[in-house]
Amino acid sequence: MDTTIWRHPKSIATVSLSGTLPEKLEAAAAAGFDGVEIFENDLLNFDGSPADVRRIAADLGLAIMLYQPFRDFEAMPDAIRERNMARAERKFDVMEELGARMVLVCSNVQEIAIDDPARAAADLRAMAEAAAKRGLSVAYEALAWGRHTRRWRQAWEIVRQADHPALGLVLDSFHTLALGDTLEGIGEVPAEKIFFMQLADAPRMSMDVLSWSRHYRNFPGQGDLAVTEFARAAMGAGYRGPLSLEIFNDEFRAAPARLTALDGLRSLIWLESEAGGPPLPAPPRFGGVDFLEFAVDYVTGRELGARLRSLGFGHAGRHRSKAVELYRQGGVNIILNAEQDSAAAEHFQLHGPSVCALGLKVDDAQRAVTRARALLCKEWRERIGPHERSIPALRAPDGMLFYLIDEQGSDRSIYESDFVLEPGGADSAGAGLMAIDHIAQALPPHRLDSFVLFYKTVFGLQAQALHEIADPYGLVKSRAMVSAEQSLRIPLNVSESSRTATGRFITAYAGSGIHHIAFRTPDLCATLDQAVPAEAAMLHVPDNYYDDVGARLGLDDAALEHLRQHQLLYDRDAGGEFLHAYTEPFHDRFFFELVQRDGYLGFGAANASLRMAAQALASRNRQARPA
Amino acid sequence: MDTTIWRHPKSIATVSLSGTLPEKLEAAAAAGFDGVEIFENDLLNFDGSPADVRRIAADLGLAIMLYQPFRDFEAMPDAIRERNMARAERKFDVMEELGARMVLVCSNVQEIAIDDPARAAADLRAMAEAAAKRGLSVAYEALAWGRHTRRWRQAWEIVRQADHPALGLVLDSFHTLALGDTLEGIGEVPAEKIFFMQLADAPRMSMDVLSWSRHYRNFPGQGDLAVTEFARAAMGAGYRGPLSLEIFNDEFRAAPARLTALDGLRSLIWLESEAGGPPLPAPPRFGGVDFLEFAVDYVTGRELGARLRSLGFGHAGRHRSKAVELYRQGGVNIILNAEQDSAAAEHFQLHGPSVCALGLKVDDAQRAVTRARALLCKEWRERIGPHERSIPALRAPDGMLFYLIDEQGSDRSIYESDFVLEPGGADSAGAGLMAIDHIAQALPPHRLDSFVLFYKTVFGLQAQALHEIADPYGLVKSRAMVSAEQSLRIPLNVSESSRTATGRFITAYAGSGIHHIAFRTPDLCATLDQAVPAEAAMLHVPDNYYDDVGARLGLDDAALEHLRQHQLLYDRDAGGEFLHAYTEPFHDRFFFELVQRDGYLGFGAANASLRMAAQALASRNRQARPA
Incomplete structure (x- = not known):
C-alpha cells in the first residue's frame, strides 16, 4: 500500500449519536474514531463540568477536535455586535476548560444581519484575534439557509478578506451539495485555510433544505449526494485535517450508539478510499449464490427437506462429521444444518428455522476478506473436521454469515470436500430450477x-x-x-x-x-x-x-x-x-x-x-x- | 335545529383504512358511515368476486358510492384511445357486478397525453355515453400533478364542453388546496354537475405535492388546509351528494381500522357543521381545571399524599361513601381514588398510579355533552351515593374521563356535596400554588x-x-x-x-x-x-x-x-x-x-x-x- 497517501484523522460530531454525552464518547471510542466534535447542547445537558468531559475524552483516547456551533455572530448591528463578542469570550472560557482548540461559527441566519461581507470579515477577524490570544481558532461555515452567506465560496471570500491566521474555512458536504453548488474552485483554496471538513450524505428529497438537513442526513454512501467528489475536491486541495461526520438524523438519535458509530467509521474509511486516500482492495466480483444454509432442528429439518423435495430438489449428500444435509437441484445447493453446538444451533435457538448463512461465489476470497477487514467487518471461522475445507466467512451486521467461495481456489468443491455425496442425487434436474x-x-x-x-x-x-x-x-x-x-x-x-x-x-x-x-x-x-x-x-x-x-x-x-x-x-x-x-x-x-x-x-x-x-x-x- | 339544512351522506374511500377489504367495510359500517368508495387495489387483492363485495356491503348497510380510480384515459393518441375504451368497458363489467353506479376518472398523468381540452372532452363524452348505456356515470377529477389538467376549473371546462348527462365533476379538497388554487367560481358550477366531493386535509409541508398527497393526508381538522372553506363553497353551490374521505396516510394504513373510521366520521360531522350544514351546539367555554383525579391503591395513595403535602397541599376531606381523599391548595383540587370496583380501580390495574380523570369547569355542561354526543363521543356515569352530585363525563379516545363541572349549576360545589371536608384544611394556602x-x-x-x-x-x-x-x-x-x-x-x-x-x-x-x-x-x-x-x-x-x-x-x-x-x-x-x-x-x-x-x-x-x-x-x- 502506498504509505505516502495521507490517512486523515476520523471524527464524529456528538449530535450524530444517541444518548448522554458520556455514552456518545464511549461509542465513538469503541468504534475507533480518533476524535469528536462536541455539539453544544450535549454539553449543556451534561451534568458535569467541561473539565469532566475533557477527562472522559482523554481516558477514552479521543481528541476534542471542534466545539460547535456558535450561531448568529457576524455582521450584526452595532448594539448586538458587542454583546456577541462578550458571548464569544464566555464560550472561549468553556472551550479552554473543555480542551477544544477550535470553534465552528456557522453563518448568521437572523433577519437583522447586515448584507455586507466586509462587515462579516471584520467581525470574524475580531473574533479570531480574541481566540488567538488564548491559542484558540475560529472556523467559519456557510449554512445552506444562512441569511446572506449560503455557499462555500461566499464563506471563503469572507475568510480570505478577514485574513487572520486563527480564522479558516469549514467545508460541509451537505450544505454545498444540497444547494447543488459547484465544487469548482475548492482545489484552489490554500490547504492551510481549510480548517475543518464535515461530511454528510442524504437521500435526494424534494423538501425545504432546513427540514431535510435536520432530519434526514445520513452517512456517506447511504444517500444520493456526491459526497465522494466533494471529499476528493477538498483532499485534492491538500487538506490534511479530520474527516468528520455531522449527521442530524431522527433514527440515529434513537438507535444504539455503538451500531451507529461503527457504521459511521466504516463510511469514512470507504469514503477516504473512494476519494483518493489510502486505497482498499477492490470489492469481489460475484459468481452468484453457491449455497443457502438453513438452521433447523430434527423436526423442522425433515419438514423443510420434504418441502424442498416437493419443489424438485434431491437429497444429494450428508456432511462427513456434522448433522448437516445437502439438497440440490440445477445449480442450487441448499444445506440444512441441525448440528448441535454450532453457529447454526445458536441461530436456530434465537430465530427458529431460517437462513443462517449464504455461500457466495467470488473471484478472490482473500481479497474480499482483506477489504472487509479494513471496513471493520467481523470474520468468522467454524470449527472444521479433518480434510474439510476452511471457508472464510464474514458476519453481516445482523450476525448472518456470508461464506466466500473462491472460484479460483481448490479444484475440489466444498461439497466434495465436506460431504459424502449420494451417487445418483448429486445434481437432480428436478423441477427445472437453475x-x-x-x-x-x-x-x-x-x-x-x-x-x-x-x-x-x-x-x-x-x-x-x-x-x-x-x-x-x-x-x-x-x-x-x-x-x-x-x-x-x-x-x-x-x-x-x-x-x-x-x-x-x-x-x-x-x-x-x-x-x-x-x-x-x-x-x-x-x-x-x-x-x-x-x-x-x-x-x-x-x-x-x-x-x-x-x-x-x-x-x-x-x-x-x-x-x-x-x-x-x-x-x-x-x-x-x-x-x-x-x-x-x-x-x-x-x-x-x-x-x-x-x-x-x-x-x-x-x-x-x-x-x-x-x-x-x-x-x-x-x-x-x-x- | 334547522331541519331544512341538508344532511349529506357520509362516505369513506377504502384506501383510507387498514386491512383487507371486508375488514375495511366492517370498520366503516361500525363507525356509522352511509357508504364507501371502493379503491381498485382493494378489490384486486380481495380473494372473492365483485358480487361477493356487493353482498358484504349490503349486509353491512353500506352503499357503494364510487369505484376509483380509472387512470390515464382522456386525450391519448389514437392507438391508445381505442384500447382505453376497451379497458373502460371491462371496468364497467366489474362495476355492474359490484353494484357501483359511478366511476372516478382522474386526469391523465402520462407524458404522451395530448394537450387538448376538446379532445379530452370528446373522449370523456364517449366514455360517459358508454357508461350511460349501462346506467352508470363518470366523474372526472383534476389531479394536482396531472399532465395537462391540474385545477378544478380545467376539469370543469372539459366536463362542461363534453356536455353529457352521465359526466360530471369531482371536487377534491386536497388537489385544490395543495396547489393554493382559488375556490372562486365553485359556487357557479351547476349543482347537478358536481357528481362527487372528496375531502382530505394535510399538514402544511414543503415537499413535492405527489409525495405529500400519497403519504401525509389526514382527516379534515387534523391538518392545515382550508377544508372548511372548500366544503362551504361546494355546499353553497347546492351540492347534495356524499361528503367522502379519501386519505392516503402511512399511519392510517397501519392503525386499527375501527379507530380510524370513527375519527373519519367525527371529522365529517364537524366539517359539515363548520361549512354551514346542520349546526352543532357551540363548544364549551372553559373556566380551567377544577380537579385532577388519580387512580391509586392504598400504598401509592399514601405515597402520593405525602408528595402532595411536600408541595404544600393540605388534606381537605374524605368522600362520603368511597375510599377517595381530597387534597387542596389555592384553586387546585386533587382527588386520590383508591375505591375498589370503580373506573379508577380498573384504570389503576391497567396503568398503575396515574391520572384517571380530569374535572373541567365549563359554562354549560349539558350543551357540551350534547355536542360531544353528536361527535360520537362516549359518555360515562359513575355509580353515585345518596345526595352525591351526578356529574356528566366524557371518555377521551384513550378512555380517560373528562368530568364537566357546570359553573352555573348547583350552588353547592361537588366537594361540599360529595366530601366530608376538614374544617381547617379546606383551602390550604400551602406553597402558593394557585x-x-x-x-x-x-x-x-x-x-x-x-x-x-x-x-x-x-x-x-x-x-x-x-x-x-x-x-x-x-x-x-x-x-x-x-x-x-x-x-x-x-x-x-x-x-x-x-x-x-x-x-x-x-x-x-x-x-x-x-x-x-x-x-x-x-x-x-x-x-x-x-x-x-x-x-x-x-x-x-x-x-x-x-x-x-x-x-x-x-x-x-x-x-x-x-x-x-x-x-x-x-x-x-x-x-x-x-x-x-x-x-x-x-x-x-x-x-x-x-x-x-x-x-x-x-x-x-x-x-x-x-x-x-x-x-x-x-x-x-x-x-x-x-x-
Whole structure:
C-alpha cells in the first residue's frame, strides 16, 4: 500500500449519536474514531463540568477536535455586535476548560444581519484575534439557509478578506451539495485555510433544505449526494485535517450508539478510499449464490427437506462429521444444518428455522476478506473436521454469515470436500430450477441505511430505487442491492408497521433475516406443471387480479387464461417479461418464489401488494385453524 | 335545529383504512358511515368476486358510492384511445357486478397525453355515453400533478364542453388546496354537475405535492388546509351528494381500522357543521381545571399524599361513601381514588398510579355533552351515593374521563356535596400554588392526529405549532391544544423512539396518559424557598445550563446566580418571562412542574431537552440503585 497517501484523522460530531454525552464518547471510542466534535447542547445537558468531559475524552483516547456551533455572530448591528463578542469570550472560557482548540461559527441566519461581507470579515477577524490570544481558532461555515452567506465560496471570500491566521474555512458536504453548488474552485483554496471538513450524505428529497438537513442526513454512501467528489475536491486541495461526520438524523438519535458509530467509521474509511486516500482492495466480483444454509432442528429439518423435495430438489449428500444435509437441484445447493453446538444451533435457538448463512461465489476470497477487514467487518471461522475445507466467512451486521467461495481456489468443491455425496442425487434436474434469482432480507425499519452501507462498501453492490408497496396493514419499503454483474440481488425490506408481512416476520423472527428466496427456472409453466406436486402449496391468486392485469397491460384472453390456469403473476418492463409464483410461507419464517426472468430487470414489485394481501389472509387462516 | 339544512351522506374511500377489504367495510359500517368508495387495489387483492363485495356491503348497510380510480384515459393518441375504451368497458363489467353506479376518472398523468381540452372532452363524452348505456356515470377529477389538467376549473371546462348527462365533476379538497388554487367560481358550477366531493386535509409541508398527497393526508381538522372553506363553497353551490374521505396516510394504513373510521366520521360531522350544514351546539367555554383525579391503591395513595403535602397541599376531606381523599391548595383540587370496583380501580390495574380523570369547569355542561354526543363521543356515569352530585363525563379516545363541572349549576360545589371536608384544611394556602397551568399527555406516535381531532372538534381547542425536542434517546414532538380563553392547555407529546422520556412512559404505562402536571405560582422562588421541603425532590439543573442561558439571553451575573441558587429554568418570549422547575418523577408515571408565568405564552420548550436529559439520568440512577 502506498504509505505516502495521507490517512486523515476520523471524527464524529456528538449530535450524530444517541444518548448522554458520556455514552456518545464511549461509542465513538469503541468504534475507533480518533476524535469528536462536541455539539453544544450535549454539553449543556451534561451534568458535569467541561473539565469532566475533557477527562472522559482523554481516558477514552479521543481528541476534542471542534466545539460547535456558535450561531448568529457576524455582521450584526452595532448594539448586538458587542454583546456577541462578550458571548464569544464566555464560550472561549468553556472551550479552554473543555480542551477544544477550535470553534465552528456557522453563518448568521437572523433577519437583522447586515448584507455586507466586509462587515462579516471584520467581525470574524475580531473574533479570531480574541481566540488567538488564548491559542484558540475560529472556523467559519456557510449554512445552506444562512441569511446572506449560503455557499462555500461566499464563506471563503469572507475568510480570505478577514485574513487572520486563527480564522479558516469549514467545508460541509451537505450544505454545498444540497444547494447543488459547484465544487469548482475548492482545489484552489490554500490547504492551510481549510480548517475543518464535515461530511454528510442524504437521500435526494424534494423538501425545504432546513427540514431535510435536520432530519434526514445520513452517512456517506447511504444517500444520493456526491459526497465522494466533494471529499476528493477538498483532499485534492491538500487538506490534511479530520474527516468528520455531522449527521442530524431522527433514527440515529434513537438507535444504539455503538451500531451507529461503527457504521459511521466504516463510511469514512470507504469514503477516504473512494476519494483518493489510502486505497482498499477492490470489492469481489460475484459468481452468484453457491449455497443457502438453513438452521433447523430434527423436526423442522425433515419438514423443510420434504418441502424442498416437493419443489424438485434431491437429497444429494450428508456432511462427513456434522448433522448437516445437502439438497440440490440445477445449480442450487441448499444445506440444512441441525448440528448441535454450532453457529447454526445458536441461530436456530434465537430465530427458529431460517437462513443462517449464504455461500457466495467470488473471484478472490482473500481479497474480499482483506477489504472487509479494513471496513471493520467481523470474520468468522467454524470449527472444521479433518480434510474439510476452511471457508472464510464474514458476519453481516445482523450476525448472518456470508461464506466466500473462491472460484479460483481448490479444484475440489466444498461439497466434495465436506460431504459424502449420494451417487445418483448429486445434481437432480428436478423441477427445472437453475439458480437463486434473488434473496430478500427483512430488516427493522431503522436498520435499512446500515445494511445499505454494508452491502455497498464491503461487497460493492449498488442500491436501486426505493419501492413502496401497500401491504393491507401498512407500507413496506423495498430497496434492492445488486452486484455489477447482476449475479447477486438482495432486496431489503422494511416496514414501520408491525402488522405487515415484513413487520410480522421481524417480530416472529426476533430480528432481521432472509424471508424470501426466489429460484429461477427457464420455463415456469413446465416447472409448475410437471414437477411441483400439490404439497408445495402455492399461494392462491384472486381472479380479480387477472381481470385487472388484462385490462392494464392489454393481454388477450388466451394469455390471461394461461396465467390464470397456472396461477401465475405477470409483469414486464423495459428489459422484458417476468412470470412468477409464490409458495405459502414455511412456519411464517420464509417463503419461496419461482420466477421466469426473460430480460426483466426488476423484482415484480407491481405484484408484491397482491402477494402481501394473500399472505395476510393465509397467516390469519393458519391462526384460525384448530390446532 | 334547522331541519331544512341538508344532511349529506357520509362516505369513506377504502384506501383510507387498514386491512383487507371486508375488514375495511366492517370498520366503516361500525363507525356509522352511509357508504364507501371502493379503491381498485382493494378489490384486486380481495380473494372473492365483485358480487361477493356487493353482498358484504349490503349486509353491512353500506352503499357503494364510487369505484376509483380509472387512470390515464382522456386525450391519448389514437392507438391508445381505442384500447382505453376497451379497458373502460371491462371496468364497467366489474362495476355492474359490484353494484357501483359511478366511476372516478382522474386526469391523465402520462407524458404522451395530448394537450387538448376538446379532445379530452370528446373522449370523456364517449366514455360517459358508454357508461350511460349501462346506467352508470363518470366523474372526472383534476389531479394536482396531472399532465395537462391540474385545477378544478380545467376539469370543469372539459366536463362542461363534453356536455353529457352521465359526466360530471369531482371536487377534491386536497388537489385544490395543495396547489393554493382559488375556490372562486365553485359556487357557479351547476349543482347537478358536481357528481362527487372528496375531502382530505394535510399538514402544511414543503415537499413535492405527489409525495405529500400519497403519504401525509389526514382527516379534515387534523391538518392545515382550508377544508372548511372548500366544503362551504361546494355546499353553497347546492351540492347534495356524499361528503367522502379519501386519505392516503402511512399511519392510517397501519392503525386499527375501527379507530380510524370513527375519527373519519367525527371529522365529517364537524366539517359539515363548520361549512354551514346542520349546526352543532357551540363548544364549551372553559373556566380551567377544577380537579385532577388519580387512580391509586392504598400504598401509592399514601405515597402520593405525602408528595402532595411536600408541595404544600393540605388534606381537605374524605368522600362520603368511597375510599377517595381530597387534597387542596389555592384553586387546585386533587382527588386520590383508591375505591375498589370503580373506573379508577380498573384504570389503576391497567396503568398503575396515574391520572384517571380530569374535572373541567365549563359554562354549560349539558350543551357540551350534547355536542360531544353528536361527535360520537362516549359518555360515562359513575355509580353515585345518596345526595352525591351526578356529574356528566366524557371518555377521551384513550378512555380517560373528562368530568364537566357546570359553573352555573348547583350552588353547592361537588366537594361540599360529595366530601366530608376538614374544617381547617379546606383551602390550604400551602406553597402558593394557585392553579393548574397545563397538563401534558403522552401518546403513541400514530395517535397524535386522533387526539388533535378530539380536542379540536369536541372541546373547540386550537392546535398550536409543533415543537421538536431532542431527548438524549430520540426526538419528541409536542403540540399544545389550547382553549380560546387560555384556561385549558394540553400539550400532546409523541415519540417514534421507545427510549425517550415519552417513549418510556408509553411503554411503562401501557398506553397514552397524563405524564406531566404543571402548577402555577405567582412567585416561584417563594414557593421553593419557604414551602417545598427537600422530599419533593426537584430535578437537578446542570451548571452548564446557566453558563449558556446567560450567554444566550444576556442575563447578568446576579440574575444568573439567583436562577442557579434556586435551580430554576428560565425562558422568555414576546409575551413575557417564564420561570419553572420540575420534580423528579413519581413511580416513572408522571412528574410535577412548578411554573411562574409572567405573560409568557409557551411551555418552556427551550428547556425541555435539558429536562429530558436530566430525567434520563435520574431514571437510569433509579434502576441502578440497589433494591
